[in-house]
Amino acid sequence: MILSILAFTTTRVSAQQDTSGESAAEAPAISAPEYVVRPADQDAADFTPLGNLDDDSQTVYLEFSPYGAGIKSIQLPDEFETVKFENHITLQSEQVNSDNLRAVPFAAAWLSLNGSMIAISGNDIEPLWREIEPGVFELFIDDTDGNPVARLERRFTLKPENRHGFILTESIENLSEAPIRAVLDTFAMVDLPKAASSYGGDRRRIRYGYLKSPEQQGTSMKVHVDDELLSRNKLLGKRVEAQYGKAYLGSRQVWPNEEVLPGAQRLSWFGFTDRYFAVLVHPVFNPDSITSADQKLLEGITRIDRYMLEPYAEAVDATQALMMRSAQMEIAPGETGERELGVFAGLRNKALLNGEPMLAALNMPEMIVSNLGGICAPCTFQWLAHILMDVLTLFHDIVQDWAISIILLVFLVRSCLHPVTRWSQIRIQKFSVQMQAMGPKQKAIREKYKDDSKRQQQEMAKLWREEGINPAGMLGCLPMFLQTPVWIALYATLFFATELRHEAAFYGVFQSFGGWGFMSDLAAADGAIPLPQAMHFSFPLWGSVTSINMLPLFMGVLMWAHQKYLTPPNTATLSPEQETQQKMMKIMMVVGFPLMMYAAPSGLALYFITNSAVGIAENKWIRHHMKKHGMLEIENIKAERANKGPGFMQRMMQAAEAQQQIREKGVKPINPASKEFNRKQK
Numbered sequence: 001m002i003l004s005i006l007a008f009t010t011t012r013v014s015a016q017q018d019t020s021g022e023s024a025a026e027a028p029a030i031s032a033p034e035y036v037v038r039p040a041d042q043d044a045a046d047f048t049p050l051g052n053l054d055d056d057s058q059t060v061y062l063e064f065s066p067y068g069a070g071i072k073s074i075q076l077p078d079e080f081e082t083v084k085f086e087n088h089i090t091l092q093s094e095q096v097n098s099d100n101l102r103a104v105p106f107a108a109a110w111l112s113l114n115g116s117m118i119a120i121s122g123n124d125i126e127p128l129w130r131e132i133e134p135g136v137f138e139l140f141i142d143d144t145d146g147n148p149v150a151r152l153e154r155r156f157t158l159k160p161e162n163r164h165g166f167i168l169t170e171s172i173e174n175l176s177e178a179p180i181r182a183v184l185d186t187f188a189m190v191d192l193p194k195a196a197s198s199y200g201g202d203r204r205r206i207r208y209g210y211l212k213s214p215e216q217q218g219t220s221m222k223v224h225v226d227d228e229l230l231s232r233n234k235l236l237g238k239r240v241e242a243q244y245g246k247a248y249l250g251s252r253q254v255w256p257n258e259e260v261l262p263g264a265q266r267l268s269w270f271g272f273t274d275r276y277f278a279v280l281v282h283p284v285f286n287p288d289s290i291t292s293a294d295q296k297l298l299e300g301i302t303r304i305d306r307y308m309l310e311p312y313a314e315a316v317d318a319t320q321a322l323m324m325r326s327a328q329m330e331i332a333p334g335e336t337g338e339r340e341l342g343v344f345a346g347l348r349n350k351a352l353l354n355g356e357p358m359l360a361a362l363n364m365p366e367m368i369v370s371n372l373g374g375i376c377a378p379c380t381f382q383w384l385a386h387i388l389m390d391v392l393t394l395f396h397d398i399v400q401d402w403a404i405s406i407i408l409l410v411f412l413v414r415s416c417l418h419p420v421t422r423w424s425q426i427r428i429q430k431f432s433v434q435m436q437a438m439g440p441k442q443k444a445i446r447e448k449y450k451d452d453s454k455r456q457q458q459e460m461a462k463l464w465r466e467e468g469i470n471p472a473g474m475l476g477c478l479p480m481f482l483q484t485p486v487w488i489a490l491y492a493t494l495f496f497a498t499e500l501r502h503e504a505a506f507y508g509v510f511q512s513f514g515g516w517g518f519m520s521d522l523a524a525a526d527g528a529i530p531l532p533q534a535m536h537f538s539f540p541l542w543g544s545v546t547s548i549n550m551l552p553l554f555m556g557v558l559m560w561a562h563q564k565y566l567t568p569p570n571t572a573t574l575s576p577e578q579e580t581q582q583k584m585m586k587i588m589m590v591v592g593f594p595l596m597m598y599a600a601p602s603g604l605a606l607y608f609i610t611n612s613a614v615g616i617a618e619n620k621w622i623r624h625h626m627k628k629h630g631m632l633e634i635e636n637i638k639a640e641r642a643n644k645g646p647g648f649m650q651r652m653m654q655a656a657e658a659q660q661q662i663r664e665k666g667v668k669p670i671n672p673a674s675k676e677f678n679r680k681q682k
Contacts, residue, residue: 034116035149038140040130048134050158050166053077053088059164060345062135062156065094068121069129069137069154070107070187074279074345081196083502083521091279091345095190095309095319103190103309103321106168106343108154112183113141120152129154140175148175150182163356164346167284171338174331182337184326188304189279189343191232191319192272197524197543199599200275200372200495202316204232207278207367208261208270211293221293223268223363226261229373232272233315234260235306247311248318255304267298269362270322273348276498276523280344280364281324287361296362300339302327349498370492385489388413389497396499402522403505403606406494410610413486414618425622429632437634438463490607497523500603518550522603526551542599549598551605556594558612562619563590 051061056078063072074092081087092105104121108129111118120139122128129137135156141149155169172182192204207230209223235254239246254260255267264270271280283298290296301324309319329337344359346352353365370385391412395405414421441463449456494500504511505519517527529548536546563586597605630636 035113035118035141035143036146037118037120037122037128038142040122040127040139042127042130047131047137050135050156051077057162059162060158060166061088062158062166064131064135064137064156065104065107066122066124066127066129067094067102067104068107068109068187069139070094070104071156072104074105076346079277079347080502082524083504083517089277091192091277092189093193095321097309097319101309103307103319104187105190105321107187108139108152108170108184109187109323110185111141111150111152111172112181112185113150114181143176150180151175152184159342164352165342165344168341168343169338170326170341171336172329172331173336174333177333179333180331182329182331184329184339186324186326188281188322188324189272190309190321192274192277192279194316195274195543197599198316198538199525199543199601202231203275205273206230206232206235206261206270207273207280208264209268209362209364209367210261210264211266211268211297213265217293221290221296223293223296223361224263225363225366226263228262229369229371230261231373232320235320236308236315236318242311244312248308250308250311252306253303254306254322267301268296269298269364270304271344273367275496276348276501277346278344278348278367282342282344282359282362282364284340284342285358285361287357290361298341300326300341347498368496370489370496372488372492372495380488380492381485384485385493388490388493392493392497393499401505401507402500402503402603403519406522406603406607407610409490410607410614413490414611414614417486418618421618422622425619426626426631429623429626433632433634487611491604494603494607495601497603500601505602505606517547519602519606522606523601525549525599526602526605539599545599549602549605551602551609552594552598552600555597555605555609555612556590558609558616559590559593562612562616 047064047066049061049063051058053061053075054077058077061075061077063075064070065072071092072094073090076089076091079089081089094105095103108120111120118141120128120141122139129139131137135158137154139152141152143149151173153169153171153173155167155171157167157169159165159167170184170186172180172184174180195203207226209225211217211223235252236248237252239248255264255270261267261270269280269282271278273280281298283296285295303325305323305325307321307323309321310317313319326339331337342358344356344364348368350365350368353359353368359365369382370389371380371382388409392402392405392409395408396402399405399408442460445456445459445463449459500522503522505522508520510516510518511520517530519526521527525545525547526549527547528550531545531547536544538544597608626632
């Protein structure tokens, strides 16, 4: 039974009330039978697919289902799941739960005819839809006396010029002698498949484009793209109490709904995306003849609902499907009402989207963002991510290898940031030397005033002034924090870059050694030593682990080298608790970070390894330069500080002490011999 039956049963939980105040979507009303769907005289198993799965020059392959003349599967002939090129990417497929309820992508579900709801899905045992040519299906509706009332046609057409996706045309022909009123409920896409690896989390999202209100839109032709980066959990909503525990609402209206799709006043397109792919519903028009932004609206749809297939499942395993309700069509005798929808199904790639004029006119390329979301979202500036991707692409155009391009990008970024890195490292090293030289004096003060903390602080401040130490030296690492957006943007850029998918590193040199799979896919773990099937396992942080990976281990060695040889020595006496904390921090850097990156894409691991190696070399060169020029000699540091005079922080401390003295002892009298006294006397 197709999921459309849930449109009126809405499962066991749909009648519950969401704690946020959202109720289940309104179910269609069922009236006494006034119409009968004429059974098809054809075996639905004979439906002919569209496209050729064995021709990788094509972009989409459609298999059809007898349920509502929907889509059994959408596969991409030119995209594969792994670098073995065995299984094609499947973006949409029929989903069946334990109760044999089905979610069928782009299937016809219900027809409201003159106020009566008619189930038009059928099934493989009692098919209602008949194929009249590949991708074209028809269904007839009669009245109870056997007189023909309406003919429905569903026509799937692959997009011309081998563009990605298809066009769905739905029409209702009035075969009766009286006008009819018709509303069609059709499923759109179901959830995209869950990623094989959970590294980086579930990156499935709901994306949409919209026009502002006519007053706000004005004469602008721009379609606005959502900037919320809504995860699919937004559509799931909150769990509610149900018969067998917590469950998601069986159905829910998601558009119009400002809480789910905020700002989408007038919908232009919508759909599901994941890390690399997208399935989107959009209007069909000729970009060359567009005269108004309103021609970019998704006409003929008045409402979108979300239905659940497994309401009790965990969020990552739950399956949801979207249903579109058409506007009411008033169809005169002998006339036909029609709705046409475009569907994009393919790689979420900016160059690809810009290459299709209709999608470019809908501003779909703007939906491509390199942003991990969460707490990192504010620091992931898209203008910076786009620049980094453009530079990476430029390097690839020159060297024709993405791994070398990543290395070159690291060198370029570190070169641009070298002045800031050098400034910060010099400050840190000088501050470390000064604190080390002052250590015995600090220890003496602590012992002398161990029972008087206030006096101890005063003497410490006095010692810092006498030694000419600027407390701002402790902030030498601050510029490194200012570089954080660059590192986050680089990470996100490489994580989402479709260009790296299934691309081997270093011209495939490792694959020349007997087909070794090491770094054969920069978008997957390096796969240095494949594990037997029986040894495969899953870990929440890593996802599915099918191999022993070498790059994270090498990364751990680099972290250890950095800790051992390049970290400045401790400059203060630490308590046992502080020493333990410091050891734990070192362990986290040497062991924890490589573990976190164990199942990371090899392109990301290569970036971190290169960045760490270059950072170590850069750090060592800066220290050598400082030693060569005597910049770490305490006498030279003091002389430099004396020539410069008190720094900003020292002046601030002096001002604070002066204010403290005024509060405690009053204003200090002016010396009669001073210039200030003589000026006031005049």
